[in-house]
Amino acid sequence: MSAILLTACSDDKPDTAAPEKPAAKTKPVNNNNVDAGEASDTVKQKFVKTFAKNCVTREMKNSVNKDIDEKRFTESCGCIAEHIVEDLAEVDAEKYLDDHEDTHTLQIKFDAAAFFCLQNKPQPKGPHLFGK
Structure with a gap:
């Protein structure tokens, strides 16, 4: 039994086949038929x-002062959407627009864009409960 394993694992013949040349000048083949490039304008x-409209609608659900908050949410959501779109992939755009699905990449871009757009904005004041 061990003789079979030893002969099966070893190769006494030297490799006489010519080494394959790397295809440096050819374009990589995309096997999944999806263009991973950037989305068109x-x-x-x-x-x-679409993103800004959905964002404003989502934020307005919890709003108490809808008249004032709608303007603020429209500005913030527009800023977030513009930052996400700077390097938006076609795949992510299609999944969001056609399938109504948030990809992990979009979630990461949303977090970064929200931080950028909202970091210097004054936040609404909460109730003043004590004398300070």
């Missing part, structure tokens, strides 16, 4: 419009 504009 028309897709980006549609994304910004």
Whole structure:
């Protein structure tokens, strides 16, 4: 039994085949038929419009002062959408627009954009409960 294993694992013949040349000048083949490139300008504009509208709608659900908050949310959500779209991939845009699905990449971009857009904005004042 061990003789079979030893002969199966070892190769006494030297490798006479020519080494394969690397294909440095050829374009990489994309096997999954998805263009991983950046989204077109028309897709980006549609994304910004849809994302900002969905963002404002989501934020307005919890708003108490809808008249004042709508303007603030529209500005903030527009800023976030513009920052996300700067390097938006076609795949992420299609999943959001067509499938109504948030990808992990979009979530990461949203967090970064929200931090950028909201870090210097004055936050609404909470109730003043004590004498300070």
